[in-house]
Amino acid sequence: MRIRFWGTRGSLAKPGPTTVRYGGNTSCVEVRTADGTLIILDCGTGAHGLGQVLATAGPQPIRGHLLITHTHWDHIQGFPFFAPLFVPGNVWDIYAPGGLGRRLEETLAGQMEYAYFPVTLEQLGATIHYHDLVEGVFDLGDVQVTTHYLNHPGLTLGYRLQAGGAIVIYATDHEPHALPQREASSASSAGSQVLSVHREDQGHVEFLRAADLVIHDAQYTAAEYPQKVGWGHSPMEYAVDVALAAGVKRLALFHHDPMHDDGTLDRLVEACRRRVIACHGALEVFAAAEGLVIELSKAGGIAPSGTERTASATADEVDGSNVSGATVLVVDDEPDIVDLLIATLAPEGYRLLPAHDGEAALRLARAERPSLILLDWRMSGRDGLEVCRALRDDPDPDLRRVPVVLLTAQMGEENIAAGFSAGVTDYLTKPFKPSHVRSRVRGWLLRSRQDGAEGSSPHAESP
Ligand SMILES: [Zn+2]
Numbered sequence: 001m002r003i004r005f006w007g008t009r010g011s012l013a014k015p016g017p018t019t020v021r022y023g024g025n026t027s028c029v030e031v032r033t034a035d036g037t038l039i040i041l042d043c044g045t046g047a048h049g050l051g052q053v054l055a056t057a058g059p060q061p062i063r064g065h066l067l068i069t070h071t072h073w074d075h076i077q078g079f080p081f082f083a084p085l086f087v088p089g090n091v092w093d094i095y096a097p098g099g100l101g102r103r104l105e106e107t108l109a110g111q112m113e114y115a116y117f118p119v120t121l122e123q124l125g126a127t128i129h130y131h132d133l134v135e136g137v138f139d140l141g142d143v144q145v146t147t148h149y150l151n152h153p154g155l156t157l158g159y160r161l162q163a164g165g166a167i168v169i170y171a172t173d174h175e176p177h178a179l180p181q182r183e184a185s186s187a188s189s190a191g192s193q194v195l196s197v198h199r200e201d202q203g204h205v206e207f208l209r210a211a212d213l214v215i216h217d218a219q220y221t222a223a224e225y226p227q228k229v230g231w232g233h234s235p236m237e238y239a240v241d242v243a244l245a246a247g248v249k250r251l252a253l254f255h256h257d258p259m260h261d262d263g264t265l266d267r268l269v270e271a272c273r274r275r276v277i278a279c280h281g282a283l284e285v286f287a288a289a290e291g292l293v294i295e296l297s298k299a300g301g302i303a304p305s306g307t308e309r310t311a312s313a314t315a316d317e318v319d320g321s322n323v324s325g326a327t328v329l330v331v332d333d334e335p336d337i338v339d340l341l342i343a344t345l346a347p348e349g350y351r352l353l354p355a356h357d358g359e360a361a362l363r364l365a366r367a368e369r370p371s372l373i374l375l376d377w378r379m380s381g382r383d384g385l386e387v388c389r390a391l392r393d394d395p396d397p398d399l400r401r402v403p404v405v406l407l408t409a410q411m412g413e414e415n416i417a418a419g420f421s422a423g424v425t426d427y428l429t430k431p432f433k434p435s436h437v438r439s440r441v442r443g444w445l446l447r448s449r450q451d452g453a454e455g456s457s458p459h460a461e462s463p
């Protein structure tokens with residue numbers, strides 16, 4: 001596999017003398033494999049330069065795959081300027097996370113409405129196929145692609161590409177679900193990295209497992225991060241820690257903050273390397289730079305992650321990515337919070353059921369069998385953990401496995417561990433942002449729909 005960085009900056013393009021070495025263009029990475037498969041990861045402003053090269057050099061017409069992590073501006077702003085899309089005869093397959101009525105094609109068309117751009121989506125000359133993705137595994141040419149949800153305000157997918165015995169992972173626009181309370185550098189040796197007890201953080205490490213190269217969000221430093229919690233980006237120290245824990249060979253720090261100039265990035269890379277040494281790790285760390293090319297070739301095979309699903313990943317094939325209409329139970333003893341959550345989720349088209357105590361929550365869950373439960377922890381009477389334990393012991397298999405997202409302001413390690421041992425699926429931390437609530441709810445509805453489709457029919461055992 002050959003990887004080339006065309007855009008490495010996060011949030012906003014930042015060209016100029018202070019970003020000459022690491023680059024000013026936003027996210028765009030080109031991947032080529034031995035059989036000629038062309039995969040482009042994100043379509044930020046870096047896609048302009050790539051498009052010029054593709055359109056003027058190499059075989060024509062072009063057949064390519066564009067994998068978009070999510071549709072925030074910095075990941076799609078190069079799309080209307082990507083020359084190969086204008087050429088008749090070229091064929092492009094475009095993939096991005098789906099899940100609601102508004103599909104990828106409409107979202108991309110949105111930034112090309114006449115108020116913003118002179119050419120509409122329909123005027124692009126190439127043949128374009130759109131695919132709404134969920135979590136899963138699928139093949140593009142000789143590449144096996146595994147998708148995994150990241151933690152970002154806006155449903156975002158990470159991509160794991162495996163070809164020719166090499167693995168590269170693209171995981172940008174992600175932040176930790178929780179940070180460990182102890183410092184990682186206190187770990188005594190490689191492999192004993194201190195990790196968050198949050199299951200989603202551990203799932204993230206499994207997603208990165210044994211990769212030859214991980215391209216990871218590293219927008220902030222640990223010192224900057226406390227001011228940026230909830231913005232959906234990682235402190236670079238966390239990127240180092242998860243890469244070490246996952247046994248990764250090389251880590252490319254990516255999605256550079258517009259405020260981090262070349263000199264700053266040099267110093268931050270050095271600090272990350274010292275962190276690896278302090279952990280006795282063998283990880284190679286560098287900052288992704290525009291124009292940098294990396295060849296990954298593998299003699300010995302690498303064991304794939306053990307957590308891969310075999311479900312088809314494209315919505316077009318499973319027709320399971322539209323979760324509007326799903327029933328969501330919203331439980332909190334503060335009516336204002338229930339109202340807020342319902343107002344936040346109502347535009348998504350869900351069927352929303354409010355409850356204000358644990359008893360009512362259990363009654364409604366048994367009567368209505370929701371696809372997802374948002375459950376407050378601290379309630380008088382039966383609290384959230386008691387409700388969750390009762391659900392996990394229920395005779396109805398649907399209730400035993402319904403995703404439960406616990407609403408809490410207490411995210412200490414002991415609290416997180418207590419929730420997971422009570423059967424909680426995930427957390428939403430108060431106070432929440434609407435974008436977080438929406439992306440978390442959509443992600444779990446899509447995951448649970450897939451689980452239902454993969455296992456025996458979810459309603460087969462009901463009377
Ligand atoms: Zn971004």
Ligand SMILES: [Zn+2]
Pocket residue numbers: 070072152154173232
């Ligand atoms: Zn984003």
